[in-house]
Amino acid sequence: MKPSTAYSQYHPKWYRTRVSTLWWSRKWSYLKFMLRELSSVFVASYIVILLLQLHALGGGPEAYLEFQQWLKDPLLVILNGIGFLFVLFHAVTWFNLTPKAMAVRLRGKRLPDVLVAAPNYAAWLAVSALIVFLLMRQG
């Protein structure tokens, strides 16, 4: 350390282990972390789909129909199914993280994590319901 600590000038022979490249595959909690991080790829891939949808919308009814047909490609459906699971995983881990980042206090006592996360889930349901309503409303 800086001037404040006088450590030995004789450096003994320490043994150092290197973290293996596949460190995250060794333990379930690390793997979960890696999967959570990879959910971002599916977030991005959905945005690409959204951009294609906007492009198709701009291209007129036929182009849009073609886009809708393309979405029915079984391979794409499978990929989207996997993607859906990943973004769901993202949403759940994200909402559960909020109470960590914000220590919400009520009358001096810190609220339990569940209570802080609960409004997230309520809002999530509401937003999802609103979107379904907007899209499915007849006429």
Place this chain on the structure above:
Amino acid sequence: MIDSLSTEMPSHDVLLVGGGGAGLRAAIAVSEVDPDLSVAVVSKVYPMRSHTVSAEGGSAAVIKEGDSLDEHAYDTISGGDWMCDQDAVELFVNEAPREMLQLEHWGCPWSREPDGRVAVRPFGGMKKERTWYAADKTGFHMLHALFQTSLKYRSIARYDEWFVTRLLVEDGRVQGVVAIELMTGRIQAITAKSVILCTGGCGKVFPFTTNANIKNGDGMSLAYRAGVPLKDMEFVQYHPTGLPFTGILITEASRAEGGFLLNKDGYRYLQDYDLGTPQPKPVLRSMELGPRDRLSQAFMKELDKGRTLEGPYGPYVHLDLTHLGRKIIDTKLPFVRELCLKYENIDPVSQLIPVRPVVHYMMGGVHTDIRGATPLDGLFAAGEVACVSINGANRLGSNSLTELLVFGARAGQAAAEHALQDKPLSTGIEAQAADEKKRLEREFLHKTGGTESIADLRREMQATMEKSAGIYRTGALLEEAQASVAELKERFGRVAIQDHSHTFNTELTAALELSYMLDVAEAVVECALHRTESRGAHQRIDFPQRDDERFLAHSLVSHRPGDRPKVEYLPVTITRWPPGERVYGRPATDAPRG
């Protein structure tokens, strides 16, 4: 092989042996006297591992309305069975509030009143509520606050995990130490103008103790070997409530918050031992809030009457916290609950805690004056390693944490002033250090063919001490112990060392620690044998009365190589409180009016 004695000796103005509460407080005190003085903290463990970390209940200082310094002094003196030096106690209670407030300013997370002032709790032997606390991890928080604050001072250099083996003394003054750097095995002399011993106590001399593994009386032995007398070594405190197998401390605060001690019949047995009458709520200086010596002695008498319980690790009684309720336990005693759940698999909210007396604290130690100075020029001591003495024959709970602040600071100041005198290093120091290196190699590092095992010797020593120098003692048993310890010391000369490596050799340190403990054991037994009276924590079955005529005096035991130690006496300093009867649980006649 590396050449393990470097020719260049690092040099400092003040060197501390030990980096616990007292050591860190002293280090900061030196820096405050003069930031240009270089301070070295030499510790066999990283400072935040020191045993201060384990203190639980609290730290006493007068802060509240309705309390007074005189009452704190009186409680301390009567608690110590009039063996305390009263000038030291007065100074101690005077400086205690300032030191505690200073620690508050350094960030110690004291528990608080709703209005933001520090909270206090009752404690054993204290007539007023004056024990500051940080839930039930007071020592932990104090140590970490001190350690973290010490990081701010550039002049404090740390030698973490350096094990001191000898004080360098030449021309009648201490001039440094020899230490082993554990990481490399390098044996190194470090010189200094003042040396402060802050190595803590020696609970590991006994088998059942709340003390950590590192508490081996290192500093006591270093001083003893350097010719400095140890004071009042016969006074060993048993804490009445430790967990049976591990010796883990269940804090006195659990009784202060209202816990009961129950024998096997569920009876609050303390009422049979002149400690007052049972009340549902805790009463100060009464029953469970009596002093530790009296409570531990009551346990032994219950044991004699066959009214204790018997478990796989010996006899025990019950500590009952169930009537306190979960809320009090979780806010005031969370660590007690954590420890019971973890180590006994019981929940104090609904279950009784098995407890027994365990060795907790050494009232005695290196003889110092009220500045922390020992009779050896340049050598100071503070904290549990020292005997100032404010604890007399029995320390009151929550005085020790305060003591390490008050006398840590005082020793730091005195050592700094001493260092400013700037005497030159004696020429013989280097040769002495070289001799010490040779001794370590001859006796341990290069030694082959030993026959005695460190663990066996240690276990025999502990068993001897428990049997002869425990809560109750007799002359016959102490004489036996005297012979046993002498024999153990002789056998230690044939100790086997399998490990001859330099890197982090913990077999070497275990052997050195055992040699320190044997010195302490010798001192304890010798003093206990000479004190033919009963006082505080020293109870002689063959001499059951207190004898103020002959023994209102500190014992001073000095090392004589190749011979029995020498025991002398030094009168106790009495200023305003003449010796009287120790009264708990009923009104006393000579107590100051509160």
Place this chain on the structure above:
Amino acid sequence: MAETITIEVARYRPEQEGEPTLQSYEVPFNKDWVVLDALNYIKDHVDGSLSFRWSCRMGVCGSCGMTVDGEPKLTCATFLSHYHPGPIRVEPLRNFPVVRDLVIEMTDFMEKLQSVKPWIVREDDPAPAEGEFLQTPEQLDQYKQFSMCINCMICYAACPVYGLDPQFVGPAAIALAQRYNLDSRDQGEQERMDVLSQHEGIWGCTFVGECTEVCPKNVDPAGAIQQYKLAATQDWFKSFLMPWSKR
């Protein structure tokens, strides 16, 4: 013959060998024993050269962190019975250089603790005689959790980010910084922010969250780091939008 359990201990004697090896020992199985008791049994009765750190044996000094069956643990609070019938593998804490056997090198950790300025910073310096700084139980509660860290470094052993990049300040040090930031008596938040808003400070953390999972004292360093990121971001925007109002 009483029941025994096998302990596989990682040995590394740098003066004799180039890399660690595993050595098996049979120790008595006692349900009251923790892993540390078994190691002490080995040291006292089988092999005196086995080296490891320990002290308080009550989970508060923080010395005896090791890897037990792959997980970082305080060995004084980890019971043999949990692993019965064994064998139990005991290795040094991960992510630190090994000095010998179960002893790791920790000066890097100590430097990191110091680097976050873990002490009360005040502009004024009132004398103790003027009395205590007032702090309500609620204000105490704000930082209390982060003050419970025993520096056992188990969180560093569990943190893959620290393992991959030793420059990362790491969980315990950041939690300690947050402990002082949240202390109502402290005024040093900005100084600490300057240290921790560097790249190797809070931004290295990817919220694996294992530090909080393994912490034996429920300190929640992961939470501390998240809170810190939020504060640092607010600080950044404030000084970006209103550079004149800085500090």
Place this chain on the structure above:
Amino acid sequence: MANRSNEPLLWALFSGGGVAAAFLIPVLLFLYGLAFPLGWLQPPDYERTLGLVQHPLTRLVLFMLCFLSLFHWAHRFRFTLYDGLQIKHLNPVINLFCYGGAVTGTVAAAYLLWTLP
């Protein structure tokens, strides 16, 4: 301040994107990726969809969703590459790929939403 890092900005975008993606993408991906293609639900037709998207508020929401989500991905993916594959030494390339990709996508989103009929 010396050594001022731009991490707070990137982290804020990452966080904003995390929130936006968590709230909006699961339901959108469920509808457009599974429910509509598999015929579980009847999708709104072109006219209605266009009508909805043309609303200024929708355009704003969609733009923010694209912008933030892409930066969310960029940030997270960058660290995934660092940690998961230990290729921090490729820093400049990774940064260009991640944040460059996010910027490109954001520009594309702005263009598409702006030029919508």
